[in-house]
Structure formats: C-alpha cells, structure tokens
Amino acid sequence: MTIDLNLSEDQRQILDAARNLLEARFPIDRLRNPGADPMEDIAAFGALGLALPEEAGGSGFGVTDEVLLHVEFGRHLVTPAALAGAIAARAARELGLASLMQRIIAGDARVALALRNGDDLTLLAPGGAALAVSWGAGSASLLDLSGAGLSDEQSIDDSLRLARSPADALPFLGSVHSPNLALLAELLVAAQLLGMAEATRDMAVGYAGVRQQFGQPIGAFQAVKHHCANMAIATEIASAQLSMAALVLGNEQPDAAFQVASAGHLAQRAALGNARLNIQIHGGFGFSAECDAHLFLKRAHAFRLAGTRADLLAHTAPLTHLTRS
Amino acid sequence: MQLDLTEADLAFRRSAREWLAANTPGEPAPHDGIAAREFALDWLRRRHAAGWAGIGWPEAYGGRELPPERLVIWYEEYARARAPSLLDPTFVSLNHAGPTLIACGTPEQKAFHLPRILSGAVLWCQGFSEPESGSDLASLRTSAAVDGDELVINGQKIWSSYADIAEYQELLVRSEPGSQRHRGLSWVICDMRSPGITVRPIRNMAGETHFAEVFYDNVRVPLSNVVGALHDGWNVAMTTLGFERKTAAMGLQLALSVKIEELIALARPRPGSALAERLGDLRAQAAGLRALTWRTQFRAPATAFDGSLVRLVFAELSQQIHRAAMDILGPDMLAHGPWSHAYLEAYSETIAGGTAEIQRNIIGERILGLPRGGAR
C-alpha cells in the first residue's frame, strides 16, 4: 500500500510551467493598478479544462494536478473567475452544454463566482462575465448573466469587483445534481486558500529575516519566530490534508466528503490566520495599503465565503481508510 | 502523489485485525511501578510470540523487516483495537534504545541486547536530562572518567521515565574532561543494577510515579558499553532523535482519533452548536495530522525536522482533545477516571521530549531559516 502525498515528476513540471506563467503575467504588484486579470492567459495554459478528458477538449490531467495549479493561483491572487471557469466548464459538460463548455475552456465565455446569501447573490469578478456558477449541497448551477444589466461595485478589496442581485432575477442555464462536482469545487477553494496561506507565510518569513530592530533581524525574536512557526504549522497540516483529500476524491473513496470538508476547514484557518499574522509581523507597513499583506486578508475572506462551512460531524470520519469494501 | 492498495496489504490488515481482536488485553494498563512493568512486558511477550513485535526491525534481530506502509497498517489496527498505549514502559526500548543500537551499535551490542528487548526480557529507560540541563541538553555535566577499560560515572539525571523498573539505561555523559557543549559526550549502556546507582522515584501531577531521579556515585561501566565512538555521543543521540516519535507516530495519532470519536459519542452535540464546531475542528485537525504523518513517512529524502512539526501538532491536538473532554464531562472529571487521568497526563505532551517552545524554535530556525536569537 502507498499513500504518497509527495509530488511526482510530471506534477513538478506542470507546476514549473504554471509558476513561470504566473510570475510573468500575474505578479502580485499588478493588483496595485486593478484591471481584470487576463483570462486568455489562464485559458491558453489549459487551466479551465485541466482535468477534463482530452476527447472533451480538456487536458486530461488528474484532480491532484488541478489542485496544485489552484494552489499557485491562490498564491498569486488570480481572479476568482479562474476557479469559476473550471467549475462551470464541468457543470456545462454534465448538463450536456458542449459548446458552452468549449467557450468556457477557451476563455471566450467568462464566468463569475456566485456566493449565495439567502435570497440574494453576490457575484465575484462579474466584469465581462457571460454567466455565473454557484454550488452547494451536492449540486452546481449555471446562471445566465447576458441580459442582467448588473451593477458593478468596488469591493473592500480594490482588486476585486462584485455585483449583487436577487437570486430569482438571474435565469438558470441549468442545475446539475453532482456531489463529486460540489466536492471538487470545495477542494479548489481550499487549494486557493492554501496558496494564500503559503504566500503569506513566505512574505512574513522573508520580512522577519531582513527587517532590523534593536540591532537584529526581528525574526531572531522568539515572539516573531513563533508566529512564523505557527504559520508554517497551519500551512503544512492544511497542505498535507489537501493532497490527501485530492487523492481520495480522485480515487472516489467513500470518505471523500469528510476528507474534503477537513481540507476546507484547515485551509480556511491557515489562510485567515496567516493573513492576520502577516499583517502583524509587517508592523505599521503591514497596516498600510502599500504593503500587499491586506490583499491576502481580503481575498482569504472572499474565498472563505465561496467555500461552504461544512458540518464536520455530518460525515463518518474514517479511522483507517482504504479498507476497500 | 498516488494511492494504492494491494490484496497482500488487505490480507496483512485482516490478519493484524484478527490477532488484535483475539489478544488485546481487556483490562486497563496499570500506570506505574512493578504492576506497570509486568503488564507491559507481558503484552510485549504475547506480541513477540505471535510475531507482532518489532515488525520493522531486521530479521537478524527477531524482526520481520516489513516496509513502513505495513507498519502503518499495523499501527492503524492497533489503535482501532484500542490496544494499550504505545507510550508504556517499553516505549524507550522499542522506539528509542533499540533503533539507536540498530543504527550505531557494535555487532556484540546488537546480538546481546536486541533479542532481549524484543522478547520482553528487559526494560530500558533514558537518562539524558539533568537538573540544570533540560532544554539545553548540551550543557549536561554528569561525568564519565576513563579508567582502564571502564568508565567511572558521577552525577545526576532527572525525569528518567520508568528508571525504577528498568534493567538498562541509555545514558548521555560528559566523557571528555573540560569539553564544551556537544563535544566530548558519550552515549553509554548503563546497567541499572550496577553498584553506586540510586533511583528516587518522583510523583507527577497525575498522581503517578513513573519518572525518577537517578544518582551515580562512582558507577563503573565497561568501555565496551559505549555506543558509537567514545566522545561522539551527541551524534549518536541525534541519529535517533527523530525515531522517538516517528515510527510510532501513526499509532499514537490514531489513538487520538479514537478518543475524538469517543467524545463525539459521549457529547452528542446539537448540529451547528459551538460544541459541534469544536469537535468538528478536532476531527479535521486529526485528519490533517494523519495526512501530514503519511506525507512525512514517504518524503524522500526525509526532512530532518519534519519530526518537530508532527510532534508539536500531535502534542497540542492531544491537549485540545483532553480539554474538550474536561468541558464535556463536567464534574465527572473531578473524580478519578480514564478521562480525568488522561487530561492531567496530557500536560506532559508539550514538555517531554523537547518543549513546544523548543520545537517552535526548531521550526523557525531549521525549517524556515530564521536567524538564531540570543545565547543558546
């Protein structure tokens, strides 16, 4: 038996390619002059159909690969439209809307991410979007935005725009019952949150190593060092669990719902906790808009709202899984 | 990343499960003294007779040389069967002294000690900490003077678990006079029945007496009992630092999961309540710890400090679980019982084997590369 949660050679290659693209086209400082992220680049990379089969126009990779890609997206605070597109492409496929799926994968049909709030919807990244996707308890829905004439508001995060609408004002393109798709959406949200947790850990550790006070780097002070250690711990445990959940979901094991819920929970904690400590470690600069720290906090909030708050007691927790029944 | 399961693995799991179901002791383990010794050794002897002791050890020394994934299955089944805690009087011999001898011992040392350890003939304890040297272990002062083909040991150790009921001690001493810090130490096998040794048991806050002070007054130990090179004891100690928890980590951690499930069954929290959230959080953390343990088992090359992370997450999760028990059981926790006992015991988790503060220093400095601070 093996449960190997380390990266394979292929996975390293995809990651390197993704990192090169993201470093070049999506550096964090692009967010200081907000404009919509170039979805063409994301689509050209194959990100929106990464784990769809090749005969369906996808790239034929696995869930574990897709998860890694979204961790990188989280690190670079890539627009939520990328996550929305990846989920919407699958929903379109399951609904039999083949040409819509093709347009989503190609980046021609932009997708907004719809967050439900009672009878209302909040759409993230609505600019230029033709449709929106939302999911919840075992299903996913596509909403038509073409005739909506939506408002487009600034959010608390200058780099993220939003629109609000009563849910019944937006026509359904279709809704599909698909527990695996809903779990996958949760998993990709967790992946993006983990990416943010990793980025803020690295920012904090980097700053703690160079910022000098009392004649030494602040990272030599234990109060600061232990904050950093706590960021590393939260990140590592969330990262290991994310890989476990991706493996289990990819292999359609019976404990997938529990593993994904756990991954989501740990990733939320890591992303928000690390974002907060990162601000603290940067001192006055951390509170300023010139420091990128606040961007991670705000995005972590947005993505946390995109994930459901799963009831972790609702599923059986396996003590030993992989007892193939 | 991959996940595989073979028929042979399943067969192994079934045989472990069946054996444990038929053989796991039904009564709770005594906590200290001779009763604890006899219970632990008896349980080890039973496992040994059936081929379930030291299953990862080399065959030459009575083990089965099974690969890590089989060990994981064994430990999983062990926890599932609610078998006695792995942190019993045999812990040091099976998980620390034994592996150290396997890694650094001479053929004679291995041939003599390893079969005795595995078959449950003897117990070992660890004598590293001293009254003035705890976190700062490298400052230790217990001395060992070379006299012909013997070492003559003088000084004092403290917090040595089960020293009162063990035959042997892995003893870290300063063998090179005037040496500083990590240099000049030796790792020696000390027979606890040697003349000049006095053991004074110390009661702990949970009411048990399982650790002790040990005094050495001209205790003679043959030089052939030095493990590794003379004066190279620090390196020997470091070889097995990670072993202390790594091999058994999976089992210890699954035992925590079993406890969480027991608490959920006891508390039956209302969905959405604060208690449900708290127990759900514990479950998610246990799942994460399990994933982390899997990841570190198969990380190649192993990162030396992975152990600190797993260890710390384990210790703090254990404390959170027992605190939750305290809140759930209420006044019942004031009476003696398994939960109240475990609650008090859990305070040692962030102290023994390197405190939580020291583990965080290690994570900050060795994993994250932050500058070292102050005098160390």
Ligand SMILES: Cc1cc2nc3c(=O)[nH]c(=O)nc-3n(C[C@H](O)[C@H](O)[C@H](O)COP(=O)(O)OP(=O)(O)OC[C@H]3O[C@@H](n4cnc5c(N)ncnc54)[C@H](O)[C@@H]3O)c2cc1C
């Ligand atoms: C149940 C139990 C069993 C044990 N069994 C054994 C055994 O079998 N054999 C053995 O040799 N030892 C054993 N120990 C001893 C254990 O290893 C030590 O207690 C431990 O290393 C801490 O040392 P100390 O008690 O001297 O505390 P100290 O080192 O004095 O620490 C006191 C406090 O200061 C903090 N501190 C110290 N240095 C630093 C620093 N640099 N940065 C931040 N904080 C710091 C510590 O974290 C702690 O909170 C056992 C301990 C316990 C509780």
